[in-house]
Amino acid sequence: MIGKKAIVVIVLLLIFLPSSSMKLQKNTKNDAEKVVTVTIRNPKVEIAAPFESMAKLYEKSHPHVRIRVETVGGISDDFSDLKTQMAVGEGPDIFTNVGYEATGEWLHYLEDLSEEQWVGDAREDTLSPITQDGKVYGMPMNIEGFGIIYNKTLFEKAGIDKLPTTFAEMEAAAQKLDKSGVTPFANGYYEEWKLGHHLTSLAFAEQTDPEAFMAELAGNRASFTENEGFQNLLRFIDLTLSYGKPHAATTDYYTEMDAFRNGEAAMIVQGNWVEPLLGEHKLDVGMFPIPLDDKGDTQLVTGVPSYWVVNKQSESAEKREAKRFLNWLAESDEAQKFQTEQLHFISAFRSIQPPAAGINGDAWRQYEQQDRRNFNWSSYSPPMKDAFGRILKQYVNEEMSKRDTLQDLDHAWKQFASSP
Known part of the structure; x- marks a missing residue:
């Protein structure tokens, strides 16, 4: 037979376990809905306004994410203060790297992106400058x-x-x-x-x-x-x-x-x-x-003038959302269309049709040689x-x-x- 003390313990467990379980579920739900801000350093002043519009487009379909775009370049030197920011752990979540020598120079700040889905879609040789020891550390921005x-x-x-x-x-x-x-x-x-x-x-x-x-x-x-x-x-x-x-x-x-x-x-x-x-x-x-x-x-x-890279120092949530944003850029129909029609990019990915007219068409025909x-x-x-x-x-x-x-x-x- 079960003693009185045991019965009391069982009753208390039945009372408190549901509320604890509900609290755990509520916390998990809150964590999933937590708004994450991803900071992107955009080095192209030519696309400042449309890039902001593209970020807002992403936010509409990803309500738990806020994209903060910092545009530099033009008259400004877009790398003049980046190292200082990175040194004190305040760098952007997504920035750019030109590859080659700069890959090794910035390697300790670069997240490994080798397993991302867009890697297999990149055009021939476009990933070589941003690859070290078989690992891919950046996504090609475009072809110029x-x-x-x-x-x-x-x-x-x-x-x-x-x-x-x-x-x-x-x-x-x-x-x-x-x-x-x-x-x-x-x-x-x-x-x-x-x-x-x-x-x-x-x-x-x-x-x-x-x-x-x-x-x-x-x-x-x-x-x-x-x-x-x-x-x-x-x-x-x-x-x-x-x-x-x-x-x-x-x-x-x-x-x-x-x-x-x-x-x-x-x-x-x-x-x-x-x-x-x-x-x-x-x-x-x-x-x-x-x-x-x-x-x-x-x-x-x-x-490829530069590569989108993810800051290895960023918090795990920011890195996760940064990678999702880059995947969206490379793979979603709306982002591909936006980059082609609004940013006027020549895509570095095989699945995106290259331009046929204008100066982009001229550049693409030369690149194909x-x-x-x-x-x-x-x-x-x-x-x-x-x-x-x-x-x-x-x-x-x-x-x-x-x-x-x-x-x-x-x-x-x-x-x-x-x-x-």
Whole structure:
């Protein structure tokens, strides 16, 4: 027989267990409904507004998530304060990394994304720059090309019926535009990333084997001073300055874009990332490669400009939701459509149809070519790129001769080649 004390214990258990169980269920439910804020560092000012709209679109279907977008870039250096934030544990949950050397440099901040569903859908070679020891640490943002954006109407009025494929033809086209009363180039060299990142990548891409050339530089078996590709780069910069709007060194990205959009100049040295800034102006524009020499085999410099990465330091809930957001970007129909139509991205994923028209179409056709030239600036350290930008900015300001400029590039390489 059960004693009285045992009966009392059983009765108490029957009374309190349901309430405890209900409380546990309630807590579990609350945890599941807890609002999680995911901070995203967006490095593209061109897509600031539409990216905010895309974040709100995500929030509608994911009511337990808030997306806070911090847009940097343009005039700002989008990596100038990121390391400081990360060092004190206050970095964003999602940010970007350019891959190559930067993958190793930031590895201790990067979450392993190898098991995410989009990995298998990435186009060939797009994940290589962000992969180390067989692990994938970032999702390709998009595919871009860097070259010359031109106004087709102004070219036609100037009598240019064939796109330049050599430097001599480029110079002749600039002369025709000038005679027609149109400024050929809307120069914007205030931001050093154009000079130190994009234009130097073009000169590296001109090498027969860019990686071998870098190795020769590291072994003191080659120099910028004696290199034809970099000599030709300075010649091209000279052409833009001779046939361009004045005050190039103090003209920023936005002013350059305004001059082009308003028809004040026929060309800008930029990439297809400017397409979101051109849409409402209804310009008839195209894109062609920058010809540095007279060989006639010029191509766009193309590739993945950067990768979305997840902050390894973030709390588990934030990391979980950050990964879900990236999966949504890559896999959902609404996000794919938004990126194609609103952000004007060329997708790095096979399942998303590439563009056929506009400057994005031009960039995609160049990217498809097997012998395309890649963004080699990603292969060397950020301090190197910054140094290159400062040196070329001095050249634009006419503070240094060609030879002094090339020699300073040599000095910068020796100083920063092994920089962490």
